Amino acid sequence: MSDLLGELAALEAELGAEIAQASDESSLEAIRVKALGQKGLITLRLRGLGQMDAEQRKIAGPALNGLRDRIGAALSAAKSVITARAQAERLAAKRIDMTLPARPYEPGTIHPVSQVTDEIIEIFAGLGFVLAEGPDIEEDRYNFTMLNFPEGHPAREMHDTFFLDANHDGERLLLRTHTSPVQVRTLLAQKPPVRVIIPGRTYRCDSDQTHTPMFHQVEGLVIDRNIHMGHLKGTLEAFARAFFEIDQVKMRMRPSHFPFTEPSMEVDIGCKRSGDEIRIGEGDDWLEILGCGMVHPNVIRNCGLDPDEWQGFAFGCGIDRLAMLKYGAPDLRAFFDGDMRWLKHYGFQVFDQPSLCGGLSR
Numbered sequence: 512m513s514d515l516l517g518e519l520a521a522l523e524a525e526l527g528a529e530i531a532q533a534s535d536e537s538s539l540e541a542i543r544v545k546a547l548g549q550k551g552l553i554t555l556r557l558r559g560l561g562q563m564d565a566e567q568r569k570i571a572g573p574a575l576n577g578l579r580d581r582i583g584a585a586l587s588a589a590k591s592v593i594t595a596r597a598q599a600e601r602l603a604a605k606r607i608d609m610t611l612p613a614r615p616y617e618p619g620t621i622h623p624v625s626q627v628t629d630e631i632i633e634i635f636a637g638l639g640f641v642l643a644e645g646p647d648i649e650e651d652r653y654n655f656t657m658l659n660f661p662e663g664h665p666a667r668e669m670h671d672t673f674f675l676d677a678n679h680d681g682e683r684l685l686l687r688t689h690t691s692p693v694q695v696r697t698l699l700a701q702k703p704p705v706r707v708i709i710p711g712r713t714y715r716c717d718s719d720q721t722h723t724p725m726f727h728q729v730e731g732l733v734i735d736r737n738i739h740m741g742h743l744k745g746t747l748e749a750f751a752r753a754f755f756e757i758d759q760v761k762m763r764m765r766p767s768h769f770p771f772t773e774p775s776m777e778v779d780i781g782c783k784r785s786g787d788e789i790r791i792g793e794g795d796d797w798l799e800i801l802g803c804g805m806v807h808p809n810v811i812r813n814c815g816l817d818p819d820e821w822q823g824f825a826f827g828c829g830i831d832r833l834a835m836l837k838y839g840a841p842d843l844r845a846f847f848d849g850d851m852r853w854l855k856h857y858g859f860q861v862f863d864q865p866s867l868c869g870g871l872s873r
């Protein structure tokens with residue numbers, strides 16, 4: 512009998528060592544079959560209990576049953592360790608970073624109008640101007656009347672205004688035809704001295720290769736004591752040099768007419784044309800870039816200020832046109848088509864913020 516017990520102890524040690532060494536489920540299964548399968552070492556011995564006499568069975572029975580249970584338990588413990596390890600490995604191999612974008616993402620670009628607007632703001636901020644804005648839907652008095660457009664004046668018709676339906680007071684609001692109404696809004700809200708730069712969307716009922724019903728303008732306004740045309744000219748020259756990123760820009764002023772300025776001028780810059788291409792800063796041709804003038808005394812008076820005490824200058828120009836000129840996009844309508852190929856070609860990198868020290872367009 513002690514032979515059998517010694518044999519079982521050796522068998523248990525052997526199986527235990529094999530179980531401890533098994534590294535995957537199939538080798539564990541092989542050990543299970545070898546020990547507990549139909550012809551397994553423990554199974555066959557259990558079957559042999561029937562041939563033993565009662566005395567022997569009393570000792571061998573519990574010993575064999577105990578061995579079977581311990582080996583069974585060791586196998587299932589080893590199996591759960593191995594399956595847990597295998598699952599951890601599978602999960603590690605399938606690991607996904609949930610913070611990544613769902614699709615391989617196409618970085619967007621900054622629209623040339625946004626880029627040029629930022630460039631202009633940056634230049635004028637460097638000259639001490641602050642940003643001002645106003646609503647796209649405007650009152651007639653701010654868009655026209657207070658800017659010295661008399662009722663029935665032909666200049667009103669020239670603006671091809673989009674009017675909204677009359678409201679319950681019979682008043683017809685409109686989509687602002689220029690950024691100039693923000694001059695009036697600023698002067699009503701702030702005491703001079705005032706130095707503001709006003710970019711924004713503007714609207715006129717017009718559409719062809721160089722006109723779209725919605726477009727962008729930027730307006731500048733300076734009101735202070737003793738402001739004269741020299742300040743206007745110097746400011747515009749500083750702007751043109753910084754914006755076109757060239758040391759010398761030829762500039763000329765031609766007399767013009769706007770109801771809200773007196774005198775009024777249009778400003779041309781020197782350029783060279785060859786075919787469709789326009790080069791700024793060289794050649795003998797001229798290109799009109801903006802309208803400007805000394806703020807009309809009536810506008811200053813309409814805003815509750817004394818024109819004998821306060822004077823100033825103003826200017827306005829099309830941002831889209833400046834963007835076309837600087838970055839060589841030929842058709843204005845394409846600016847507002849939202850075509851991804853166009854945006855990829857003409858757009859700017861998201862992190863290329865224009866700055867005077869870092870360079871505007873680089």
Ligand code: DAH
Nearest residue numbers: 689691802803804825826827
């Ligand atoms: N508001 C004018 C326009 O849309 C542009 C303009 C001209 C603005 C002269 C000004 C200015 O401030 O002084 O055509």
